[in-house]
Amino acid sequence: MKKRILIAPLNWGLGHSARCIPLINALIAHHFEPIIASDGAALLLLEKEFPELQTIALPSYGVSYPKKGHHFKLKLFQNSPKLMKAITAEKKATASIIKAFNIDGIISDNRLGVHSKEVPCVFVTHQLQVLSGNTTWLSTKLHQKIIRRFNECWVPDNLGDHNLSGVLGHVNMHEMPIKYIGPLSRFEKKTTPMKFDVLVLLSGPEPQRTLLEGKLLNDFKNFNGKVVFVMGRVEKQQHISEEKHITIYNYLTSKELEKVINESALIVARSGYTTIMDLTKLSKKAFFIPTPGQFEQEYLAKRLTDLGYAPSCNQGDFNLEKLTVISEYKGLNAMDYDVNYKKLFHLF
Missing domain, CATH: 3.40.50.2000 (Glycogen Phosphorylase B;)
Structure with missing residues (x-):
C-alpha cells in the first residue's frame, strides 16, 4: 500500500495552497497518496486541481484583515482567542484524521495545529523570522517555538545570498533541522506571444x-x-x-x-x-x-x-x-533549483 501523507495548507489567501500543488504532484510521482486538508477557498482550489484525491475540511481560523492597515496588529490581537480555539480544534481533528485514514506523515504549510507525535511532521514556511514592527522579537519567538515541535522545517527558498525571502527565511536556528528546498512554483515558463x-x-x-x-x-x-x-x-x-x-x-x-x-x-x-x-x-x-x-x-x-x-x-x-x-527595473529572473524529492521524502 502507498504511504498516506496529510498535506494541510493555511487558508490565508491562496498562496499557501498554491505552493502546495508542486509538493502534492511530487508526492504522487514518488508513489505516496496525498490526503488534502484545509478550509475555505484554499481547500476549494486544491479540490479543483486534484478532484481524484481525498479532501478533508479543517476548522477555519476565521482571521480577517482590518480595512485600515495600521490596525492590523490590533485586529490580530483581538482575533487571538478565536485563533487559539481554532488551533485546539485543529489538533483534535488531526488526531482523528490520522486514525481514520491511517496517515503515515504530515506536511503542514503554516497550519499551527496540524501536528502529531505519532507520525513524522514537516512544517513549511518562508518565515523563520516573523516581522511585526516593534514586536518582531516576540512574534518570531512564538513562531519558532511552534516550528520546533516538527521533525523538519522546509523553507521554499535558496540557501545563500541569491534568495527571495531575505531576512524572513534566513536566520540561525541550530536547534532544529531546516532544509532549503528552493522556490516552489506550480508553473513552467513558456515562450509565447504577448496577448x-x-x-x-x-x-x-x-x-x-x-x-x-x-x-x-x-x-x-x-x-x-x-x-x-x-x-x-x-x-x-x-x-x-x-x-x-x-x-x-x-x-x-x-x-x-x-x-x-x-x-x-x-x-x-x-x-x-x-x-x-x-x-x-x-x-x-x-x-x-x-x-x-x-x-x-x-x-x-x-x-x-x-x-x-x-x-x-x-x-x-x-x-x-x-x-x-x-x-x-531588470525584472524577476528564474532561479533554477532541482529538488531531490526522493531524498526529501525519505523522512516518511
Missing part, C-alpha cells in the same frame, strides 16, 4: 483584496492597452466578463493561469511570497502593491525594489503613472 499588456493578479485575505480590486478596476478604465484581471475569488463556477479593453476572470486553474501570466507583458500584484516565487519562475516584469499593514509583504516589496528587480508602492499611492518606471 495582454497588463495582468492584474489579485489575491490575499478580505477585505483588502476587494478594496484593491475596486481601486484597480477604476484606475485601469483609463489604460491604453489590453488588461486582464484575475480576481482570486475561487468559486464553484468560473465566470468571465469583458468590458472594452478589460477581461475579467473570477479565478483560473493552474494551467489557465500559467498561460495568462506567460502571455502578459507586465504583472501588477500583491507582494505575497508565493506570487513572487511564481513570477520569478516565469521571469516576469512586475509591479508590487503590498497588503496594507502586512509587514512581510511590505518588506518583500521594498527589498525587490531596492535590489532593482521590481518597483512597488503603497496601495493608496498607486496610479497608472507609476507603471512608467518599469523599464528602469
